[in-house]
Amino acid sequence: xxxxxxxxxxxxxxxxxxxxxxxxxxxxxxxxxxxxxxxxxxxxxxxxxxxxxxxxxxxxxxxxxxxxxxxxxxxxxxxxxxxxxxxxxxxxxxxxxxxxxxxxxxxxxxxxxxxxxxxxxxxxxxxxxxxxxxxxxxxxxxxxxxxxxxxxxxxxxxxxxxxxxxxxxxxxxxxxxxxxxxxxxxxxxxxxxxxxxxxxxxxxxxxxxxxxxxxxxxxxxxxxxxxxxxxxxxxxxxxxxxxxxxxxxxxxxxxxxxxxxxxxxxxxxxxxxxxxxxxxxxxxxxxxxxxxxxxxxxxxxxxxxxxxxxxxxxxxxxxxxxxxxxxxxxxxxxxxxxxxxxxxxxxxxxxxxxxxxxxxxxxxx
Ligand SMILES: *Cc1c(COP(=O)(O)O)cnc(C)c1O
Numbered sequence: 001x002x003x004x005x006x007x008x009x010x011x012x013x014x015x016x017x018x019x020x021x022x023x024x025x026x027x028x029x030x031x032x033x034x035x036x037x038x039x040x041x042x043x044x045x046x047x048x049x050x051x052x053x054x055x056x057x058x059x060x061x062x063x064x065x066x067x068x069x070x071x072x073x074x075x076x077x078x079x080x081x082x083x084x085x086x087x088x089x090x091x092x093x094x095x096x097x098x099x100x101x102x103x104x105x106x107x108x109x110x111x112x113x114x115x116x117x118x119x120x121x122x123x124x125x126x127x128x129x130x131x132x133x134x135x136x137x138x139x140x141x142x143x144x145x146x147x148x149x150x151x152x153x154x155x156x157x158x159x160x161x162x163x164x165x166x167x168x169x170x171x172x173x174x175x176x177x178x179x180x181x182x183x184x185x186x187x188x189x190x191x192x193x194x195x196x197x198x199x200x201x202x203x204x205x206x207x208x209x210x211x212x213x214x215x216x217x218x219x220x221x222x223x224x225x226x227x228x229x230x231x232x233x234x235x236x237x238x239x240x241x242x243x244x245x246x247x248x249x250x251x252x253x254x255x256x257x258x259x260x261x262x263x264x265x266x267x268x269x270x271x272x273x274x275x276x277x278x279x280x281x282x283x284x285x286x287x288x289x290x291x292x293x294x295x296x297x298x299x300x301x302x303x304x305x306x307x308x309x310x311x312x313x314x315x316x317x318x319x320x321x322x323x324x325x326x327x328x329x330x331x332x333x334x335x336x337x338x339x340x341x342x343x344x345x346x347x348x349x350x351x352x353x354x355x356x357x358x359x360x361x362x363x364x365x
Contacts, residue, residue: 004305006347050172050197052204055230059180062194063091076125082332131160134281164279248346252282262357
């Protein structure tokens with residue numbers, strides 16, 4: 001069986017250090033705030049090439065707080081790519097702003113920069129750059145567009161811990177970046193968790209205050225905030241896993257290489273198109289094919305698990321019926337019917353990857 005995700009197998013490879021880290025938190029009762037959280041924040045900021053990191057409750061909260069802290073004019077428009085997880089758009093609305101969807105490129109599945117430019121109006125205040133599947137969004141183009149129209153750039157890096165563009169880790173490339181530590185992400189907690197990174201001390205300070213009841217000290221509340229904190233147990237889990245993350249990303253890249261090498265000759269299969277100035281974190285390896293359902297069924301029959309990210313483009317979700325962007329079409333709507341995510345992760349050996357590639361080759365033969 002080639003599993004899509006196997007967190008038990010991962011735990012088995014780090015069991016002694018993970019058990020020690022968890023015991024340490026319980027023995028010190030450092031459940032909320034404290035040394036574990038501060039340590040992880042320092043190390044994760046360094047890992048992402050950013051100056052500041054603020055741990056929060058989850059990746060969706062990280063996005064909401066990141067948008068709030070930018071202090072955009074009320075009811076601004078924020079451009080969000082059509083192919084993403086709903087949180088990228090949800091956070092915009094939850095923060096009192098309006099989502100404007102732009103298309104995703106059918107080959108890279110990242111934001112379609114020309115359509116992004118067309119989606120900008122006088123009310124636009126920011127662009128949501130999603131590093132989807134672990135591949136950095138085209139940041140040079142996004143930043144140029146932002147500069148031209150005086151927009152802020154939020155990086156949704158929930159799927160892209162450790163990814164790089166032009167030799168720099170993503171997250172601190174735009175104004176503010178957000179991460180999710182949902183268990184299945186490349187760096188996953190044993191529960192919910194998230195983080196905000198930025199190089200702006202003011203944004204970092206205010207993000208931390210929003211996430212902790214608007215306070216600087218215990219009962220010193222300067223404004224109304226909320227409660228969204230990374231807890232000590234999750235911080236210790238993440239600190240332990242962070243030491244292995246680069247090796248795990250290399251493993252993902254090795255599997256991707258097997259897929260690229262063995263599957264490039266299959267005309268009916270669209271492989272991920274990767275820019276040459278990036279380090280892809282390969283959270284997901286997404287291929288496209290008109291025979292999506294048949295391929296998934298065949299792979300399931302030979303014990304290979306697959307996924308779909310995402311089965312419906314965001315503008316086509318019932319949740320966005322109210323937007324009435326129905327007068328236009330999105331390439332992402334058609335692409336969604338063709339996407340299939342092959343298994344990839346640190347739980348897989350090269351032999352597993354070869355077995356998947358050979359099964360796919362057999363399917364198309
Ligand atoms: C997972 C994910 C999020 C949300 O993170 P949670 O921790 O689950 O709230 C946001 N954006 C993208 C692109 C994601 O994949």
